[in-house]
Amino acid sequence: MARVGFIQSDLDLKMMILYLMDRVAAPISFLQLVDLAMCDAGVDYFSLSQAAAHLVETEHLTLENERYAITEKGRRNSQICQDSLPFSVRRRCDENLSALNQTLRRQEQVQADLLPNQDGTCLVRLFLADGEGVLMETKLFAPTREAGEAMARRYQEQPEKLYQRLMEFLNPA
Secondary structure, eight states, X not given: OOOXXXXXXXXXXXXXXXXXXXXXXXXXXXXXXXXXXXXXXXXXXXXXXXXXXXXHHTTSEXXXXXXXXXXXXXXXXXXXXXXXXXXXXXXXXXXHHHHHHXXXXXXXXXXXEEEEOTTSOEEXXXXXXXXXXXXXXXXXXXXXXXXXHHHHHHHHHOHHHHHHHHHHHHSOO
């Protein structure tokens, strides 16, 4: 039975993976790669899994802590072969990448970590950065892990609000 879609062969699929990985903002999980790659009817989960594993074996991608990243070899080959992908596939890939890259950049810029203590309390580390560098990094005591998780969750929803209020407090006009 003939394949449907523009991705017709394993080579097409590998080129698409390299195209995606060359443009993603940070290392990604396999499920994130699946979400990006399912933009053409010729892509299926099993073939994608095999192609990604082969690209790791051939050192086009690395796999560390269950996250894929492109190597220099993969980047070079992606840039050489990117025009081989149909324009419509590249366009759909770019649309998927846009949303994921925005999320990845936000995760990199806004972080909240819990550092548990033996007595059940924890330290909550709050981090905020922009494209230039660190804007804020602070640690707060939380009496319980649950309280720390709530603090971290609330901070991640509106980090700018805390930063703004802290700046207003520290820099009175």
